[in-house]
Amino acid sequence: MHRTHVKVLEGVLDANDTIAGANRADFDAHGVVVVNLMSAPGAGKTTLLERAVRELDDVRVGVLEGDVQGSLDAERIASLHVPVTQLNTDPGFGGECHLDANMVRSALPSIPLDEIDLLLIENVGNLVCPAEFRVGEDHRVMVSSVTEGEDKPLKYPLMFRACELVVINKIDLLPHLEFDVDRFLYHLDAVHPGVERLLVSARTGEGIGEWREWLVRAATREPSIA
Numbered sequence: 566m567h568r569t570h571v572k573v574l575e576g577v578l579d580a581n582d583t584i585a586g587a588n589r590a591d592f593d594a595h596g597v598v599v600v601n602l603m604s605a606p607g608a609g610k611t612t613l614l615e616r617a618v619r620e621l622d623d624v625r626v627g628v629l630e631g632d633v634q635g636s637l638d639a640e641r642i643a644s645l646h647v648p649v650t651q652l653n654t655d656p657g658f659g660g661e662c663h664l665d666a667n668m669v670r671s672a673l674p675s676i677p678l679d680e681i682d683l684l685l686i687e688n689v690g691n692l693v694c695p696a697e698f699r700v701g702e703d704h705r706v707m708v709s710s711v712t713e714g715e716d717k718p719l720k721y722p723l724m725f726r727a728c729e730l731v732v733i734n735k736i737d738l739l740p741h742l743e744f745d746v747d748r749f750l751y752h753l754d755a756v757h758p759g760v761e762r763l764l765v766s767a768r769t770g771e772g773i774g775e776w777r778e779w780l781v782r783a784a785t786r787e788p789s790i791a
Contacts, residue, residue: 578697600780602685611641625681627683631663664695704730725760
């Protein structure tokens, strides 16, 4: 039974990777860099996107919003006058806890790839499934809020290993929390040694300049972005 389960899972992931490769080929053909933004629910992904897309110099940005239901986040981003595509995962029975490559492929006709340089995908809030399913992205970013506790890298190591940038958000709340940044970073290095990290506050704007700079480097394919 256990062996069958493993084979089925491997088959699902192999099929997903094949479609992700097709997505990546389409993105590359249009010269679009794709960033997959992942986090737990409420970590602040949408606010970070709002902060970033306001001032991205000459980078033309599009956003793909992944949610189980609704379009609240997409409406917030659309108010900034950037192209937004909403992708809901709810098939009528709870909804998927992540975006997969096939879902993203189904949304491609709605994304103006000829008009953008950078596609920011806001994945469904979850600390497990999004890390397992590639969607054709160039880069993966993990957002972790200080309100979630210092132990998250140890509890969800795959999520933190799967990304190349960890954004530690809501640092404006540190005076009100028993959160030790050094301990969090120690745990982070235990599961992903040396991974790039940024400390930011989407509310106050602290660190947002560095976040924008990272996205600009990604969009222009500078070699400092792995």
